[in-house]
Amino acid sequence: MNVAEFAAAQWTRATGAGVDPHEYRRVTDGLAHVTDWGPSFVRAAHGHLQRARDAASPLSAGAHLLMAARWFHLATLAPYEEARRAAEEADRALGEALTVLEPGARRLSGEGFTGWLRGPADAPGTVIVVPGLDSAKEEFLDLVSALLARGLAVFAMDGPGQGALAATTTFVPDYERVVSRVVDALGAQRVGLVGLSLGGYFAARSAALEPRAAAVATVSGPFRLDWEQLPPPVRDIMARRAGGADAARAFVREVDLAALAPRIAAPLLVVDGGQDVIPGVTNGERLARLAPHGTYLRVPHGDHLLGNARADWLPRLADHIAHALAG
The missing domain is CATH 3.40.50.1820 (Alpha/Beta hydrolase fold, catalytic domain)
Structure with missing residues (x-):
């Protein structure tokens, strides 16, 4: 399966998980090979981490952290040498989001x-x-x-x-x-x-x-x-x-x-x-x-x-x- 077919197959799963469909297309349209999937999704996740750091309110920061967690997780859907690290970062981003949004x-x-x-x-x-x-x-x-x-x-x-x-x-x-x-x-x-x-x-x-x-x-x-x-x-x-x-x-x-x-x-x-x-x-x-x-x-x-x-x-x-x- 080439990367375009793989991205199409994951489309509703990713958007069903809550990622923005337009951002998904921007990320996947630039992929040349399935091996690019993991690194590109991790970069998208780091973009949301940066937005969380720059956010003007805890609510905005928490929302970006939740989105980063989604992107880190989705990075693991294709074979990826750093899948373990991506899963750990997804886990960490979710924890940071809940610390901000739901202290309980x-x-x-x-x-x-x-x-x-x-x-x-x-x-x-x-x-x-x-x-x-x-x-x-x-x-x-x-x-x-x-x-x-x-x-x-x-x-x-x-x-x-x-x-x-x-x-x-x-x-x-x-x-x-x-x-x-x-x-x-x-x-x-x-x-x-x-x-x-x-x-x-x-x-x-x-x-x-x-x-x-x-x-x-x-x-x-x-x-x-x-x-x-x-x-x-x-x-x-x-x-x-x-x-x-x-x-x-x-x-x-x-x-x-x-x-x-x-x-x-x-x-x-x-x-x-x-x-x-x-x-x-x-x-x-x-x-x-x-x-x-x-x-x-x-x-x-x-x-x-x-x-x-x-x-x-x-x-x-x-x-x-x-x-x-x-x-």
């Missing part, structure tokens, strides 16, 4: 997880946002904002092989153990789970096996994966995040919700995009049908992660979680 936000870390807890201390419920194959907590800031706007507390996390932990850990098949440790750290009796892309599988699996899950939603999440059907770029990412091709194949064999779906007792919303082209992540209807309280939402024009159709699913998802947790 708390960093929580434990075995296999790290992230930020945001929202009121007396919130009627707490939601854990779980990223996917090559995503991270910095990618879903708009989703977090939608949940916060409904009065909920939100813990946006990186787990094993994800975001700030990608360089030092690998994927684990029993992700529910990580989620259970997160719930323990939160001190919560009941939580909501929102999983995106592969995080949808993690969230659904965790909801089946963690009794404190009281509300669940998945977006572009796989019901079952087949290694032979996955496109080579997805296999390559999986191998990097799982610790090698053999480990990736073994991990993919575990991705199957047929036996677990009937054990999801919490209200479940499953969101699919009709234009999603990744094999295995367009079969969410079966998950919703097998779950005792599942609802299926298919957006015909939505692509993977539905960054091109946020109005069609994001408010409904946030309302689903808020209603299940808070009534």
